[in-house]
Amino acid sequence: MKKKLLSLIMTGALVMAMTACGGSTGASGNSGSGATGNGELTGTLKLGVIGPLTGPAAIYGNAVANGAQIAVDEINALGTGFSIELNAQDDEHDAEKSVNAYHQLQDWGVQAIAGTVTTTPCIAVSAEANSDRVFMLTPSASATSVTDGKDNVFQLCFADPNQGSASAQYIADNNLATKVAVIYNNADAYSTGIYQTFKSKASELGLQIVSETTFTDDTTDFSVQVGDAQSNGAELVFLPIYYTPASLILQQASSAGYKPKFFGVDGMDGILTIEGFDTSLAEGVMLLTPFSADATDDLTANFVKAYNDKYGEVPSQFAADGYDCPYAIMAALKFYAGKNGGLDVTGMSAEKLCDILIKVFADPDFSVDGVTGLGMRWNSNGEVNKEPKAVVIQNGAYVGM
């Protein structure tokens, strides 16, 4: 009997390991050589990406890796003598595996890292990178502890406190509601982090939080949380969570006949792409996000087209973050090359490149225009400064507010 149970468990573990496999990435090699001089940037940069390419968070890691791949392909096609060699490594959204992936990249000779994608692994890797002096630009790890006390780590996305307080600010400024309910995932660092800053900012602004309910990763029934918000008369439900549970909450609120305003953050981005989800339920949902795929500016339109052509789907905010990372690093190197009479990055040590990039990113004159924001600037703490965009879902599409 024990053997039977054991074999059942083993089979289960194997099935899980096998289903965790998916996505597609590839490294592109393109040799570029050139000499320094006359303020030009030349050479080949070995750029590493670390993210969950398999496992439950694979959707984010693959989006970032795909976005970065498109950016790298575009940069290499420019033929300016500067090119990037990309190497994406899987971390399964686990700190231990992420450090392993980082060491793998080191053996490969990585010069700078665009990563890691998720927060917890990023904290672990950034500590290693800080002592090894390797520059990191994380596309989407949003906790403050990612950059805290590490001068070599910069964020391309908003930090959690910014998202929480910006959401509260936005709700108060636009008089969206006075009675607010919050449903958050208390087993998730991202969700809890935003909730904590939202709560303190909300009480500062006089927003009344009438219901606070939690769930964990495996929750599929949200009737208690929705019911609590409904019975306490919340006019707005704040959902600092990822889109999969959010879609369930929307469904269950609708079947309970509860129609408050829903307000989400960047993790909500992607809710319209869920298969089998009735997008009419998401009608009127507001979210703060740095990227909307239907924006009409050239930069976004080109990126969305390229992404759609290559991977057959509309890019999410994570893909956009991934796309901006190689461009931001190239812009920084160009900025340095322009000021210092040229730069050849081929074979340059990671330490040396790290010093250069830290100097440029912390420079108040340095700014980058990307698909996730125009005029992005960084402070010396590594936090990005850009305008959050609020979008609302109308007729099954994100519309700027």
Added chain:
Amino acid sequence: MKMIKNASTASKKAFINYGIVIVFFVVFQTLVSTGNITSALKGQLIPITCYMIMAISLNLVVGISGELSLGHAGFMSVGAFTAVIVSSLMDGASNPARLLVSIIVGAITAAIAGFLIGIPVLRLNGDYLAIVTLAFGEIIKNILNCLYVGIDDKGVHFAFNNPNALGMDPLGKVIINGPMGAVGISKIATFSGAVILLMVILIIIQNLVNSRTGRAIMAIRDNRIAAESMGLSPMKYKMLAFTVSASMAGAAGAVYALNYSTLVPKKFDFNTSILVLVFVVLGGIGNMTGSLIAAGVLVVLPELLRKFSDYRMLVYAIVLILVMLVTNNEKLKGKIDTFLKKFRMNISKGGRKK
């Protein structure tokens, strides 16, 4: 040499295990100090050692005591988070001292957790016991998900489910922040420290197994009624094995935690418990040598398979299936055994000639 020859088979096996650990340490320490090691492997040395400790400690419960435990990662997390608190409290002391005290306190806390959980769990048998240990593993994880711990001048503050209830000085530092886990852990674990711990634990386990107590534990495993009729208390001996195993998992967790700058409760979920169980089953239930080797190989394997990129975990699963099939194949086993026997005979013949 004479001493080893005269020793019993059990202690011969024990000496083989000590030898494996010493060789493992000497080889990799030399590679590290001469710089001939990839940074990928170098970064994995401490986690490998931790998983080896986990494997042999779980083997004590699964192999020697004969109870299938599916919540071993829970005890590892108790030790890990305790070690984080202890090492933050000892900020300023020398690193080896911090590591040592963290390991000891982590092991003691995990032992207490093991004892408390053992009281209800060990009243059960077989499948029921397995399922309840699984539940307790999840309970520990979820409790840690709600736990907030902070340190300020006045000492340590604990809060449940609400970080604002910590009531700390503004200068205080939150060290465990619920689901966000612990961040900013000082990385004080060393490879040599981890190997010394592995050695100590191996000595404890092997001496325990070969002692009167160990024989009592195995007698209860093999025939509970017969053992009881000889006056052995099943509860007492099972509890002993379970608690000792829990404390060892706690010690492994302490070293593991102090090797990374961040630690989240989610890491120690059901999957980690199963991973350790896979080491034990693959290495052979009750076989310490097998556990050591299986843990080492299976921790390194996914990293070696990175060149398969997307198919990495698929290949890993296939390798696991093949190994299980091969090691359980009676024909192959028989061939290996006859080969080993011949090999041994040749050696002893050679020895006699001298």
